[in-house]
Structure formats: C-alpha cells, structure tokens
Amino acid sequence: MKKIIPIEEGDFYWTPEGYRCFTEQYHLKRGYCCESGCRHCPYGYNKKN
Template structure:
C-alpha cells in the first residue's frame, strides 16, 4: 500500500540536494530528522560514522 502524506515529503535544498554528477545527497538536517545512522558513510552524517573503521566516532 502506497500512502503519501505531506509529513514524509522531502524538500529540495533542505533535506537533500543534487550533486554535480546528478546524485541526490541528503543533508545533515535530513539525517537528524530520520533519527538514526544508516552506516553507509553519508557525506553529511551527523552521527560520526567512519566507513573505514565501520564504527561511530566517540562523542566529545
């Protein structure tokens, strides 16, 4: 079932932007709104995930 409501819609420039190569890149604001780290090594990860070590960086 495909349910769509305005709470789940992404806003370009706020939740994501397109890179020069045409890829969708999620912003830090989007990641915080989502509420968890997907451990994919995202460019704007606010959770501090390090793809090289596979671990979250310790909070200061």
C-alpha cells in the same frame, strides 16, 4: 517497518554527478545512522574504521 520521512526543502541537494545527497538536516530528522558512509552524517559514522 521504517517510518516514511517527507522530504522538505534543505533535506538534500544534487551533486555535479547527478546524485541526491542528503544533508545533516535530513539525517537528524530521520533519527538514526544507516552506516552507509553518508557525506553529511551527524552521527560520526566513518566507513573506513
């Protein structure tokens, strides 16, 4: 079971297209890479490789 991480200010922003984009702050708080190719992934995952 995955741990629920409360959303705090600075964890995400809305893109011009209307999507929620999680920041590096949130990813570090979560503690692991989901391998989805997130825009601000601090773990160095590259979906193209």
